[in-house]
Amino acid sequence: MTNPESASGRKPTAFRLDDRNVRMTDDETSTPGAGEALITQAYLADEEPRLPRSVSTPKSGFRFGKWLMIGLGGLVSLAAGLAVDTLIRDLFTRTDWLGWTGVALAAIAALGLLGLVIREIAGLVRLNRIDHLRDKIQTAADEDDARQATAGLRELIALYRDRPETAQGRKALAGHMREVIDGRDLVKLAERDLLSPLDLEARRIVMNSAKRVSLVTAVSPRALVDLLAVLFENLRTIRRLSALYGGRPGTLGFLRLAKHVLTHLAVTGGMAAGDSLASQVLGQGLAARLSARLGEGVINGLLTARIGIAAIAVCRPAPFVSDNGPTVSDFMGELVSSAADEEKKKEE
Amino acid sequence: MNALEVLLNTLTKLTEETRLSLANLADAAGDLTVPSVRLGVTGLARSGKTVFLTALVHNLVHGGRLPVFSAAAGHRMTSAKLQPQPDDTVPRFDYEAHVNALVTDRVWPESTRQVSELRLTIDYESASFLSRKLGPGRLHVDLIDYPGEWLLDLPLLNKTYAEFSAEAFRRARAGNRSEIAAAFLDTAAKTDPSDPENELAAQELAGRFKEYLAACRADTHALSMLPPGRFLMPGDLDGSPALTFAPLDIPADASAARTGTLRAMMERRYEAYKSHIVRPFFRNHFARLDRQIVLVDVLHALNAGPHAIADLEVALSEVLSAFRPGRRSWLSTILSRRIDRLLFAATKADHLHSSDHDKLEAILKRLVARAEERARFKGAEVDVLAMAAVRATREAMVKHRGEELPAILGTPLPGERLNGDCYDGNTEIAMFPGDLPEDPELIFRQDESKSEPVRPSFQSAQSELQFLRFRPPELDTTAEGMTLSLPHIRLDRALEFLIGDRLA
Numbered sequence: 074m075t076n077p078e079s080a081s082g083r084k085p086t087a088f089r090l091d092d093r094n095v096r097m098t099d100d101e102t103s104t105p106g107a108g109e110a111l112i113t114q115a116y117l118a119d120e121e122p123r124l125p126r127s128v129s130t131p132k133s134g135f136r137f138g139k140w141l142m143i144g145l146g147g148l149v150s151l152a153a154g155l156a157v158d159t160l161i162r163d164l165f166t167r168t169d170w171l172g173w174t175g176v177a178l179a180a181i182a183a184l185g186l187l188g189l190v191i192r193e194i195a196g197l198v199r200l201n202r203i204d205h206l207r208d209k210i211q212t213a214a215d216e217d218d219a220r221q222a223t224a225g226l227r228e229l230i231a232l233y234r235d236r237p238e239t240a241q242g243r244k245a246l247a248g249h250m251r252e253v254i255d256g257r258d259l260v261k262l263a264e265r266d267l268l269s270p271l272d273l274e275a276r277r278i279v280m281n282s283a284k285r286v287s288l289v290t291a292v293s294p295r296a297l298v299d300l301l302a303v304l305f306e307n308l309r310t311i312r313r314l315s316a317l318y319g320g321r322p323g324t325l326g327f328l329r330l331a332k333h334v335l336t337h338l339a340v341t342g343g344m345a346a347g348d349s350l351a352s353q354v355l356g357q358g359l360a361a362r363l364s365a366r367l368g369e370g371v372i373n374g375l376l377t378a379r380i381g382i383a384a385i386a387v388c389r390p391a392p393f394v395s396d397n398g399p400t401v402s403d404f405m406g407e408l409v410s411s412a413a414d415e416e417k418k419k420e421e
Numbered sequence: 422m423n424a425l426e427v428l429l430n431t432l433t434k435l436t437e438e439t440r441l442s443l444a445n446l447a448d449a450a451g452d453l454t455v456p457s458v459r460l461g462v463t464g465l466a467r468s469g470k471t472v473f474l475t476a477l478v479h480n481l482v483h484g485g486r487l488p489v490f491s492a493a494a495g496h497r498m499t500s501a502k503l504q505p506q507p508d509d510t511v512p513r514f515d516y517e518a519h520v521n522a523l524v525t526d527r528v529w530p531e532s533t534r535q536v537s538e539l540r541l542t543i544d545y546e547s548a549s550f551l552s553r554k555l556g557p558g559r560l561h562v563d564l565i566d567y568p569g570e571w572l573l574d575l576p577l578l579n580k581t582y583a584e585f586s587a588e589a590f591r592r593a594r595a596g597n598r599s600e601i602a603a604a605f606l607d608t609a610a611k612t613d614p615s616d617p618e619n620e621l622a623a624q625e626l627a628g629r630f631k632e633y634l635a636a637c638r639a640d641t642h643a644l645s646m647l648p649p650g651r652f653l654m655p656g657d658l659d660g661s662p663a664l665t666f667a668p669l670d671i672p673a674d675a676s677a678a679r680t681g682t683l684r685a686m687m688e689r690r691y692e693a694y695k696s697h698i699v700r701p702f703f704r705n706h707f708a709r710l711d712r713q714i715v716l717v718d719v720l721h722a723l724n725a726g727p728h729a730i731a732d733l734e735v736a737l738s739e740v741l742s743a744f745r746p747g748r749r750s751w752l753s754t755i756l757s758r759r760i761d762r763l764l765f766a767a768t769k770a771d772h773l774h775s776s777d778h779d780k781l782e783a784i785l786k787r788l789v790a791r792a793e794e795r796a797r798f799k800g801a802e803v804d805v806l807a808m809a810a811v812r813a814t815r816e817a818m819v820k821h822r823g824e825e826l827p828a829i830l831g832t833p834l835p836g837e838r839l840n841g842d843c844y845d846g847n848t849e850i851a852m853f854p855g856d857l858p859e860d861p862e863l864i865f866r867q868d869e870s871k872s873e874p875v876r877p878s879f880q881s882a883q884s885e886l887q888f889l890r891f892r893p894p895e896l897d898t899t900a901e902g903m904t905l906s907l908p909h910i911r912l913d914r915a916l917e918f919l920i921g922d923r924l925a
Contacts, residue, residue: 083824083826083853083855083856083885084855084885085839085840085852085853085854085855085885085886085887086821086826086839086840086852086853087839087840087842087850087851087852087853087889088819088821088828088850088851088852089848089849089850090830090848090849090850090851091848091849095851104820105820105821108822109821110819110820110821110851111819111820111821112817112818112819112820112828112830112851113817113818113819113820114815114816114817114830219775220776249488252486252488252910253775253778253812253910253911254488254489254911254914255806255911255914258488258489258914261489262488262489265494
């Protein structure tokens, strides 16, 4: 268009590939000489410079809880340090070698602490990365942005690089990314080719844990035992799911993850109540036909499945785009039938 | 119009509708055993209908790379093969010759001269349990190819001769066309509509009219709104009286012509053209479509400038008003077929870098806005995408004089020229076609601010957008010497939208 307002200053140009001044290269960093044109054949569009991360990070308000934690934590550390210090001083006043032994032990403890802290931080970083990756892929799918989707899926492939069981999926996905495919479709393909085996495994984990919970509830003698078993089972499920999807959280990371799961449950609980109400009522109806104990077991199992679903949503590095992910009703049928089997066995 | 004419018109309409309903009933009966989808590939001349059909069939038959087409990607499609078509009187689409031209000779198929048909049968297993057990697991896809010029005839169906004449003259006298139409306008000025009928005068006027239409279509102008379509692509009726008429300079609401005058003769021939050529064409091929894809060559019009774009917009909205979009229900499928999915595709997206595809889509969306809104209002699903049925280029980045240009690699057709450089059809080049505007409105707004009648060709070569035409790609072969399927851009997404749900 010859209109000045649309002029970008970039005129159409063409370079003959057999020209002496035209060079093909695979190295994107090399720079062309004077009057020379350098061509990099690209399968993918080059990335634009991105905005700094801080722009997209939600700003947290003033956190008094954090201050409290910092203050208390500092005090506790000081107290511990003081105690160790006085202990070592006391040891030195007795005999020198006892004192040195104390110092050596303190050093080992310090090293251990350092290692622990590093691992915790690494775990937290990994969880953070997964959270950001999920956001990125979600926006890419929402905006149908191929460029962003490609960038996100590259990170996803990198996340699973040292997982041999995903080799086939990674290869297929890398193949798709070389084609011209839209953002949303790419994310769907990633879901189908790379994540679906993991999703299947996650479903199995949640199913088994739900079954175990329902069984334990049915046979346990005391309510307290139930409670502990359910708590333990749920925490274990969250941990396994996180490891499955590449999170490998440390203790702190795990606590954070558990918090996320609870928040997710609280947020989606209201919405899920609507769509799963019918199935739950139905479930109770079925459960009522079982004996009271087994029925209770099924209900507990369903609750566990619910927590497992929330955990999947929190741990999975990509959102569910082509479908809504597993729902409670997916688990219910199998849970009820396994409980019924249990009852039959008992009767025999 | 007098009362008799009104009555006649209503009667023709009624008989048309009855005929359509009967044909639909027959179709519905046939569909009880194996369902069929009539896929309407709509596009003006040179928009790539033949290439689209060839690539579609080739990719399905040869199991091409279609990751987004779920039936193929999910390995549910067991086979796709060509079958004898349902209509025995229509020539077969010469698929083998077209593939041969594309793959072996690396040339694009020649422009289509007649209607042809093809039936593709897909065997599949449904993803849902019930339809896997109960459904036939088989779908016929009926494809039709035809000269795109003929599409321009469809809007004529609702116009009288006087209306057609008035519109033709209004367009011919518009700023951008008056120069091309000079010869025709001269001859028309010398002709008096109320002269006694005279075959030679009619022939001369029709000849000038055809020349003017053909000149409008040339690359430098690339105009689209040029009815009647048979004047550009006569098919087997060349020289017959039905094709020897031309618009006369009369107002749209002129009173009826006296018998024996030139105008009466022209009017008679125009009506014959409508009832013997246009109406059967519409009835046989377009009135009974289930799905429609509208191919638009936006880049060709962009090459020629804002007038070509504006003309394309008018042509598209006029042509698309002839179709019947709407929601599908069981009753409607039996009595009247409706197009329940409509896809607008900007073809030849491989001629620009993929980072510009979104902008191309935005331009197309703006071009077809009216038709899209109408289809949505009637309840049809609509999608817009940029695609290339056959991908002739690869992508690259060029660093030159401190600039990074997103470019495409390919071999231009012989005779294509850019910046004074003419290509021989064997040189591979890296090409930067210019940046499409971020805001599609910019392209249309320019039209209003501009008053220059015709853009001289040298100027368009200097403009900020220039799209060359490339030769079809060289295909890789596997170790066993098998040719791989034709590469494409988003053909799979188009397929998924058009027939994916029937294979679900």
